[in-house]
Amino acid sequence: MTVELPKSLDGSGPDRLMRVVHRLVGGVEWLHRNSRRDAAPPRPVNRDIPLVISEVRAEADGVRSLLLTRPGGGLLPAWQPGAHLDVLLPSGRKRQYSLCGPPGERRHYRIAVRRIADGAGGSREIHDELDEGDRIVARGPRNAFPFVAGHSYLFVAGGIGITPILPMVRTAMARGADWRLVYAGRSRASMPFLPDIAELPAERVWTRPDTEFGIPASGAELLAHAPMGASVYACGPVPMITALRLELPGSTAGGLHWERFSAPPIIDGRRFTVELARSGRTVEVLADRTALEAIGEVLPEVAYSCRQGFCGTCHVPLLSGQVRRRSRAPSEDVAICVDRGQGRIAVDL
Structure with missing residues (x-):
């Protein structure tokens, strides 16, 4: 590249300041070219x-x-x-x-x-x-279930849902927060970590096996233990989470944060078609089913894990068509466990 330097104010030659700038720019360009030439290729991150x-x-x-x-x-x-x-x-x-x-x-x-x-x-x-x-x-x-600092909490666990809740309870105790725990399950024999629960302050814990009460707890019954304005953290089966969501507005609790270990229910589902480009097959996805379920019947080896749209295991390239997003999959992919096609889509499977 050729650069024409401006004349000095008296017209006798290039301005000294501009000559220095020109040399600096040339030096930066040389470093840029040679650093790129000698740079090692990026190494993949092994997590x-x-x-x-x-x-x-x-x-x-x-x-x-x-x-x-x-x-x-x-x-x-x-x-x-x-x-x-x-x-x-x-x-x-x-x-x-x-x-x-x-x-x-x-x-x-x-x-x-x-x-x-x-x-x-x-x-x-x-x-x-x-x-x-x-x-x-x-x-x-x-x-995917972050615990946010606060002043008061109600923790609700259903069965194996105690696993993410127990560290939250321990953290709330260490912070000196006001908290309560409701631990429900089918029976005491089916409820893990009861010895750990027994070490917690008894006045703050209610252990509620269905076998000792005849029926599962209602949402209102669970929320009755919430301190005023408490943040509710819940993990358990879909019926329990649904009951909490329905009864929350009439309770003393504040917001509700939840995690479940099963696929979310399909709401307002519509039938659509998925073309499997590599295998040359076409599957129909009914209104009450997921693409993962339908595809799994013809491709049993299709990979999946969480079935809730956040793990990324079932993300596949979207080749054509439009989808209703219920996941955080990138725009070029579709999460077949929760995303739904609009009419007809094609994926790289």
Whole structure:
């Protein structure tokens, strides 16, 4: 590139200041060209955490907890209440499990898993095929259920939903907040971590097995324990979360934050068609079903995990068509577990 320097004020030659600027610019350009030429290519970031199962413990009927440590020891990444691990199982399945140990503990992680006999196989693999000394890989921790600082709380847990709630309770206690815990379940035998719950102040905890009351608790019954203006943090089955949402406006509680371990209900679903470009098939998705369910019938190997739209496992490239977004998938992808097509779409499957 040729640069014509301006004349000095007396017309005798280039201005000295502009000559200095020209040299500086040329030097920057030389550094830019040569730094790019010699720069090493970026290295991919490996977020996998190798872990060994150092302890397996029965926590309730059909529930076991795993204590996970680094194979050679050492500290694990820090985490906050509500966080979970993406666990990569030996079979290739990926599943999310909430961290349920003390929040400040970094020498190990603890997760708990309920065995679902008719599930997709992840919990059966952990219960039937993994034991102490076995190795797995995890990613994270990630947090889709963040615990926000406040003055008062009502914690509501249903069964295995106690796993993200227990670290929140411990944190609220450490902060000196006003809190209450309602822990519901089918029976005491099915409710994990009851010994941990027994160590909490009894006047702040209500343990409510359905077998001792005849029926599941109503939303109003659960919310009756909330301090005035309390933030409600709940994790459990869909009926429990729905009951809380319906009764919240008439309670003394403030906002409601929740997490569930099952797929969200389909609301205002409409039928649509999905073309599977690579396999050459077409599937019809009925109004009350998800694309994941319909595709799974013709492609059983299709990958998925959370079924709630946040983990990214089932994101596939969207080749054509429009979708109604119920996930945070990038615009070029579709989360087949919750996103719904408008009319007809094509995906790279």
